[in-house]
Amino acid sequence: MPPRVSFLGLGAIGTPMASHLVGRYDLAVWNRTAARAEVFVQQHGGRAVPTPRAAATGSSVVFTCLPTSRDLERLLDGPDGLEGGLERGALLIDCTSGDPATSIRIAQRLAMRGVGFIDAPVSGGTNGAAAGTLTVMAGGAEADVQRGRPYLESFATRIEHVGPVGAGHALKAINNSLLAVNILALAEGLAGLAKAGVAPRKALEVLNASSGRSFVSEVLVPERVLTGAFPNTFRLALLAKDVGIGVQLLESQHVGGPMISLAAELFRAARAALGEEADYLEAIKLIERQAGVELRG
């Protein structure tokens, strides 16, 4: 019998991640909206369970992938809560893009029950999750990260142990802060170029053979903005949350530069303007509107 593993949080990225665990492990899934767990079982397999506690019971490894670390902290509580089901010797692998301070608190709480914790946020997007090629930034004790590694290899091709509990979340927050800065800066630059008579696709061709290129210029803008596709893969609200964590990290380390703070402010404003369900690249539409030009072609 393969080890029992559970996965809680079947959202846009949790679903494809969890799908890789089916077959390798005896998988239990839980989702706040139970209907999504039922759909998962129909499409991929595994077993849906009614409570977080039931998911943890008997599991040697428990994965979580929620919007925030506070959501995970709240999930631990109560008679049906996750903590009640976690057994001594189990390992909680949190793939949320969370915040270091809350993760440290959760790890200390679980350590008192003999349960290990690693923060293991991922990079690579929903496409990378579907392909099983995510990068994991893991924070935690060496022994816990080593224990989690074979499980993480179900959906990740690169697993980096970057420091103690919270270090994975810190690195992920800075990664996404850089993503946010790149999105805003590239959109502004392309809008200016378009109005000056340089077509966005031509501008990107040249930028991508030059030193201004980034993942945003090489992949995201050509495939999702210039085409007008704007697929919903990652909620702008979640990116705004990540940049906010990036700012908190910098403040806690007394690094006071303006770049990431400004990106956080702009993404907070974009979240207020576009709502909780908008995709992160729709921030570019606000820049287009302000500039009076559309980046298509």
Ligand code: NDP
């Ligand atoms: P979604 O918004 O698509 O899904 C969120 C999931 O969390 C849903 O299963 C939702 O349940 C559940 N949830 C929300 N609030 C609570 C709560 N209070 N208690 C319990 N469950 C809750 O998010 P994603 O899947 O896109 O993202 C999940 C995490 O992964 C985030 O931290 C995000 O920043 C990160 N991430 C996302 C990437 C992406 O490309 N989408 C890429 C890399 C990281 P319900 O179905 O009931 O709403």
